[in-house]
Each structure stands twice: as structure tokens, then as C-alpha cells.
Amino acid sequence: MSVTTLDPIDKLLEAALTGKSLIKNRTILHHTYVPNNIYHRDLEQEKVTQSLIPILKQFRPSNLLVYGKPGTGKTLVVRRILSKIQERVEKTNFPIKLVYANSKEETTLYGLLINFGRQLGLNEKELPPTGLSISEVFKRLLHTIDQGKQNTVFVIDEIDFLVHLVSKTGNDILYQLTRANDRLQNGTLTLVGISNDLTFKERLDPRVISSLGEEEVVFTNYSVDQIHKILEDRIQSAFIEGAVDKSALNLCAAMAGREHGDARRAIDLLRVAGEIAEREQQDKVTEEHIRLASQKMEEDKETIALQSYPLHEKLVILGVMKASGTSTGEIYTAYKDLCKTVRQKELTQRRVTQMLSEIELSGIISGRIVHQGIHGRTKKFKLTVSPETVKQTLKKDLTLEDII
DNA sequence: ATTCCACAGGAAACAGTGGTCC
DNA sequence: GGACCACTGTTTCCTGTGGAAT
Numbered sequence: 001m002s003v004t005t006l007d008p009i010d011k012l013l014e015a016a017l018t019g020k021s022l023i024k025n026r027t028i029l030h031h032t033y034v035p036n037n038i039y040h041r042d043l044e045q046e047k048v049t050q051s052l053i054p055i056l057k058q059f060r061p062s063n064l065l066v067y068g069k070p071g072t073g074k075t076l077v078v079r080r081i082l083s084k085i086q087e088r089v090e091k092t093n094f095p096i097k098l099v100y101a102n103s104k105e106e107t108t109l110y111g112l113l114i115n116f117g118r119q120l121g122l123n124e125k126e127l128p129p130t131g132l133s134i135s136e137v138f139k140r141l142l143h144t145i146d147q148g149k150q151n152t153v154f155v156i157d158e159i160d161f162l163v164h165l166v167s168k169t170g171n172d173i174l175y176q177l178t179r180a181n182d183r184l185q186n187g188t189l190t191l192v193g194i195s196n197d198l199t200f201k202e203r204l205d206p207r208v209i210s211s212l213g214e215e216e217v218v219f220t221n222y223s224v225d226q227i228h229k230i231l232e233d234r235i236q237s238a239f240i241e242g243a244v245d246k247s248a249l250n251l252c253a254a255m256a257g258r259e260h261g262d263a264r265r266a267i268d269l270l271r272v273a274g275e276i277a278e279r280e281q282q283d284k285v286t287e288e289h290i291r292l293a294s295q296k297m298e299e300d301k302e303t304i305a306l307q308s309y310p311l312h313e314k315l316v317i318l319g320v321m322k323a324s325g326t327s328t329g330e331i332y333t334a335y336k337d338l339c340k341t342v343r344q345k346e347l348t349q350r351r352v353t354q355m356l357s358e359i360e361l362s363g364i365i366s367g368r369i370v371h372q373g374i375h376g377r378t379k380k381f382k383l384t385v386s387p388e389t390v391k392q393t394l395k396k397d398l399t400l401e402d403i404i
Numbered sequence: 405a406t407t408c409c410a411c412a413g414g415a416a417a418c419a420g421t422g423g424t425c426c
Numbered sequence: 427g428g429a430c431c432a433c434t435g436t437t438t439c440c441t442g443t444g445g446a447a448t
Binding site: 129132 | 407411413421422425
Binding site for chain 3: 107108109110130131132133134136347348350351354369371372373374375376377
């Protein structure tokens, strides 16, 4: 039997089973993997440790605020240090309870508090997922901490999003959180906030700033050299020897370095490039693979974003495509026509304007404000992805099948 | 200098959902 | 079973805007 008679799929499967593998340990190629030493973060690690040390002596430490751009290792450092501290006090009379939540993953303030409650061991009966007032949920959380005499550390990742949520509902939950210790008799509560946005504090209530920002640590961006070193290390433990070209490594570090020193992206890029090279059954990961990986990651991001939009957002995107480079008014007319064809009740122009801004944020369309004198002010939008991608992706939606 | 266009985008109100609590 | 709560998605109303036209 000759190899050429194999079906392409069989060929791929065959290669996957018997072919050579460049990557020997995939875990290391995930940005969430915590290495034994976190590179170039000595100063920051020291600062964070120092401000959390009081827990070891059973004092309540100051609330801590950690800043830094994405992919600078903030979360890894905080989690690592806290878990080390936890190990130390595990067997004492005052063990600490670590509670972690990412505000970005919670759509509401309520959800975030419920998340905390679950981690503190409250079940659905004790803390129902809806129906309670926020102050009631908060009361129950504090009650649990007090009853269990727990030293609790709340780690709130992307706390700027929480501020955003709070500003929408007008609740002063952040203030209550920072001052929770005044209401606790037996337990303690320490707040560790992590934020990508250095300016978010400006939007806070001054009372919150004073208690939340008792201690601050800023994580600076990684330089290209530092990213280079990080990648080098991961390559050494994750790939088989000599599997990654030197020039590929350089390019990967340079590309990620340009993107505001984001180590997370650099590691992802490396992983995807490795997978592409493996699929092609190459001996080495080359510059070309890095470029392909970058392109693929970009495309994947687009299709995922497109797919996840609700129907009316999709119709608006199609409206932009049909009336490309034109004003909101024209896009709205195109959108209304599309609504008629798919027999959907059209939404107001105000709502469509709002949708356009939301879609613009994801980068699928780009808009620019144009002043046309007596013809008024408008915003002109155009697609930033290829119409082909839009068509291919939206075709999967049954309602839209016919109009594409 | 004044008018006027075609919206942008903020604020508030509202409807509807899915829940708790007493 | 009615009062109350959080939340989402939407509508309604409104003010503001920069430059061409007059």
C-alpha cells in the first residue's frame, strides 16, 4: 500500500499519531501556567509580599492596589504570593481564605458578590442567585466571615470593570467592601484590587480611594529583551531541543514587545506557531510560522466576535457592509430594509447608533466623525474585516442565510 | 454674523424577566 | 400573593456640535 492513496484526513491523522512532535510539554505554553520564578518581577514581588505580610502575624494587612498593562504578570504574582502565604498559615488557628474573582467575567455586581459567596462555601439556599438586594447579599457574606472567624482576602481582578458596574447602578459597594472590617468582629477582610487601567482611580469616590489605595504597586511593561528571555525559557522546557528557530524567537519577542510588552500574547503566539509547524510536519518553527500564527489569531478573534453577536447587531453589520463608507443615516436605512426582508421588528435609530459604537469597540468596523457643514454632523463607518469573512461567518445564522 | 443640518450621545424612564421574602 | 429586588434591552427626550450656506 502506497502512502499516496491515503485520504487527506487519514494522512493528517496518520501524521498526528506517528509523526514527530515539536512540543513536549503543552502546559508550559499556556500563559496561565505559573513558572517557578516569575521573571523580572523581583521588585514588584517584594512590594506585594511586604504589604501582605501582616496576615502571617494575624493582622489585617492594608488593602492593596496593583496596576499594570495586560500581560505584565500582575495576576500571576499576586496569586503566587497569596498561595505561599496561605501555605504558611494553613495549620494555624487563623488560616486565610483566598477568594478570587475577575470582574470582567461577571456581567453584574450581584454576580460578583455571589461568586465570592460560593467560594466562601455558601450554597444556593443560603445565597440565592437572584431576588435579594445587594445589601442583603453583602450582609450575608460578612456574617459568614464573622461566624467562621475567617481571615479573608478578596482578590478582584480587573477592578476597573467593577467600578464601571458600580457607576451604572450607583451602589457604593466598593466603599462598603473597603470598610467591611468596621463591621466585622471576629474575621477580617482584605481587598486586593488588580487593574489594567492606571486612570480608573479618578472615577472613584474619594473615600474609597483613601482606603483602597493604602498600598499601591505598579507593574511596568516588559521590554523586548525581557520578553525574549521569558520566551527562551519556555521554549527550553516546552519544546524539544532546537525546535524553534532563533529568528522566529526574535520575531515573536519583537511582535509582542510592540504590543505594549504583553508577555501573555507572546506566549500564545509561540504556542500557535508551534502547533502550525507541527501540523505541517516541519522540523522547526520558523519566522513564517510566527507570521501565520499572528494572522490566524487575528482572524479567529474576528470570527468569534462576529458569531457571538445577537441578530440585530448582525443585521447592523450587514447594513454597514451594504452601505460601506457611509453615514449612520444610510446604514440605518439599509438596516431597516434588511429587517423587512427577514421580518424582524426594526429598532430605533438611537439604539442602532449605540450598537454601532459597541461594534466599533470590537474592531470589526471603524468609524470617524465627519462634519459636513450644513449637511450636519455624522459618523461614517466602514468594515475593517473583509466582506468575505463577514459573509462566511454570518451565513451560519439560519435567519440570515437567505439574504447573504 | 447667523442659521441650519443630521446626526452623536447622555440621561432617564420603561417593560419584561426571574427571582426572594414575609 | 403582593411588595420588592437586580438586571437587560430598549425607547423617549433632549442638548450639543462644526462648518457650509446665507
